[in-house]
Amino acid sequence: MFTNGQIIFGILFAIAFIMVLIFAYRRDLKLHKKYYPGTIWVLIAFIGFILFIAAIKFIFAS
Numbered sequence: 001m002f003t004n005g006q007i008i009f010g011i012l013f014a015i016a017f018i019m020v021l022i023f024a025y026r027r028d029l030k031l032h033k034k035y036y037p038g039t040i041w042v043l044i045a046f047i048g049f050i051l052f053i054a055a056i057k058f059i060f061a062s
Helices: 004-027 029-035 039-060
Strands: none
Touching: 004 029
């Protein structure tokens, strides 16, 4: 399906991409706290909604 080179490239790319995202977020952390207060609640609501959908799927899958 995938060659070893493609798998290695994909893993290295994902690691590098995540590192760049973390670096960029940490650099802008002060601005995020100043201009976007309370966004953690949006994240919690989103995760809760996804968990709710998954729970419904497992309840009605029987």
